[in-house]
Amino acid sequence: MRTQVAIIGAGPAGLSLGRLLEAAGIDAIIIEQRSSDYVLGRIRAGVLEQSSVDLLRQMGVSQRMDSEGIFHDGVELSFDGDMLRIDFNELIGRKVMVYGQTEVTRDLMDSRAASGAKTVYEASDVQIHDFDRDCPRVTYTKDGTSHEIECDFIAGCDGFHGVSRASVPKHAISIFERVYPFGWLGVLVDQPPVAEELIYAHHERGFALCSMRSLMRSRYYVQVDSSERTENWSDDRFWDELRARLNPDIAESLKTGPTIEKSIAPLRSFVAEPLRFGRLFLTGDAAHIVPPTGAKGLNMAIHDVMELAGALREYYEERSNAGIDAYSGCVLANTWRTERFSWWMTQLLHTFPESGNFGRRIQRADFDYLGASRIARKSLAENYTGFRP
Numbered sequence: 492m493r494t495q496v497a498i499i500g501a502g503p504a505g506l507s508l509g510r511l512l513e514a515a516g517i518d519a520i521i522i523e524q525r526s527s528d529y530v531l532g533r534i535r536a537g538v539l540e541q542s543s544v545d546l547l548r549q550m551g552v553s554q555r556m557d558s559e560g561i562f563h564d565g566v567e568l569s570f571d572g573d574m575l576r577i578d579f580n581e582l583i584g585r586k587v588m589v590y591g592q593t594e595v596t597r598d599l600m601d602s603r604a605a606s607g608a609k610t611v612y613e614a615s616d617v618q619i620h621d622f623d624r625d626c627p628r629v630t631y632t633k634d635g636t637s638h639e640i641e642c643d644f645i646a647g648c649d650g651f652h653g654v655s656r657a658s659v660p661k662h663a664i665s666i667f668e669r670v671y672p673f674g675w676l677g678v679l680v681d682q683p684p685v686a687e688e689l690i691y692a693h694h695e696r697g698f699a700l701c702s703m704r705s706l707m708r709s710r711y712y713v714q715v716d717s718s719e720r721t722e723n724w725s726d727d728r729f730w731d732e733l734r735a736r737l738n739p740d741i742a743e744s745l746k747t748g749p750t751i752e753k754s755i756a757p758l759r760s761f762v763a764e765p766l767r768f769g770r771l772f773l774t775g776d777a778a779h780i781v782p783p784t785g786a787k788g789l790n791m792a793i794h795d796v797m798e799l800a801g802a803l804r805e806y807y808e809e810r811s812n813a814g815i816d817a818y819s820g821c822v823l824a825n826t827w828r829t830e831r832f833s834w835w836m837t838q839l840l841h842t843f844p845e846s847g848n849f850g851r852r853i854q855r856a857d858f859d860y861l862g863a864s865r866i867a868r869k870s871l872a873e874n875y876t877g878f879r880p
Contacts, residue, residue: 494520494609496803497629497642499617500649501530501610503592504775504792506599508646510550511800513608517807520640521610522617522631524649527600530612537591537704538563538689538786540877543793544588552598559705560590566875568840569692570858572738576688577861582869585876589689591704592789611638619645619658622771643770644815646799648792650776651761659768669834671758673697673841675712675783676719678729678750684709685737685745691784691840692736693854698784698841699736709746714841721753729753758782760834762826766819772799779826784840785833790877795822825879832874 496512498505501523512519523530539547539560547553564580579585603610614631621627622645629640647655656664675698684703692699697714704710713732715724726749734742761780766773775792798821802814839857843850861867 492520492638492640494518494640494642495807496520496644496646497522497619497627497640498646498648499619499629499655500647500653500775500777501525501527501600501612502533502648502650502775502792503596503599503789504796505646505648506596506603507546507550507793508648508774508796508800509603509608509610510552510599511796512803513603513606514550515800515804515807517803519608520642521603521608522614522629522640523610523612524614524617524653525612527612531593531597531600533593535592536702536783536786536788537589537594538790539588539590539595540790541585541587542877542879543790546793546797547595547598550599550602552602555594555598556588556590559594560588561703561706562586562588563688565872566688567686567690568858568861569690569694569738569741570855571694573858574738575858575862577868577871577875579872579876582865582872583876585872587786587876589703595789614638617649617654619647619654619771622658623769625770627770644803645771646796647771647773647777648775648796651780653777655771656763656773656777659771663768665764667760667762667764669760671760671782671837671841672717672844673714674717674719674755674757675700676715676721676724676729676755677710677712677753678726679704679752680709680711680748680750681707682709682746682748683707685741690737690741691836692738693840693842693858694736695842695851696732696736699733701737701741715755717757719755721755724753726750756783758784758837760830760837762823762830764819764823766822767815772815772818774799774822778822779830781830781833782837783833784836785829785875787829787833791826791829794825798822828874828878832878
């Protein structure tokens with residue numbers, strides 16, 4: 492089998508890249524280890540920057556997003572119950588959209604299926620070969636039969652634990668990582684959100700987030716120790732803990748119910764450098780991870796594939812290597828800016844056992860500075876909605 496670009500991974504990064512390449516007339520095959528149902532079953536965040544919304548519209552997959560997505564003009568921050576609203580629209584004239592990553596993935600899947608573009612699901616033993624030569628290959632097994640794809644380029648869109656980054660020799664790649672001593676215990680509930688906008692809350696008991704998936708489905712999180720397990724948290728225990736960390740008026744209006752999903756997500760900051768190895772490119776979670784505090788993971792992946800698609804289009808249309816040569820540096824510049832913001836939001840809003848009372852006073856000073864300084868609020872708004880120099 493022969494194609495121009497082999498894409499490893501059918502998450503939003505791989506599917507977005509496939510859609511962009513298809514629009515440019517570039518042949519691509521997507522190879523995914525899991526089933527389509529498994530991919531859609533992964534619960535992820537869903538705050539889209541305006542640039543991500545614009546790109547999804549450009550790709551022609553925005554009909555349901557435009558109908559169901561919820562624009563937000565700002566977010567609420569809380570510190571020990573004191574509230575501060577960051578008004579994006581008033582500060583910088585931008586908004587964000589709440590639309591779940593699962594729904595973005597579903598829209599991209601449906602579009603690809605409708606076009607007839609090839610996606611191989613449940614491909615086991617995926618391996619990549621010869622990416623440092625002119626004719627790279629991908630091999631895999633499907634239904635007990637071995638397959639091989641010859642291609643010009645390989646795009647590694649297969650996440651943090653995927654084969655793409657793992658295939659790079661250790662001496663050729665540098666890893667920068669911080670693993671946090673806590674995670675987010677999250678639940679889904681079919682109840683209206685407690686507020687019209689997201690609420691990020693710092694409390695001495697730990698961080699909490701009030702989010703949403705729709706006007707009738709809410710997503711809530713509380714910070715827990717990294718050793719915690721979901722079976723230790725009954726619904727009642729979760730709701731009691733969430734209320735304790737919120738402003739009393741917000742807690743009073745919280746509508747609870749049986750949770751329909753409950754999971755713990757570990758938090759880490761992670762960057763791999765470089766992101767190009769011959770004819771192999773890393774994108775999305777294969778290249779970088781951010782704590783979800785800044786709502787950046789999906790947006791970073793979309794930014795990556797937009798850059799890569801443009802570089803590949805330039806290669807095929809103009810026979811120019813300029814874009815693919817610049818890919819790693821361009822994406823890493825955006826990556827480190829976004830890593831810094833996500834790290835800062837995490838530092839501001841979570842409790843760190845090692846920081847003690849001094850650390851909490853510094854966090855309080857940071858919160859008070861945001862309230863007193865329009866410039867500080869504008870910086871937060873600029874980064875949250877997507878800073879592009």
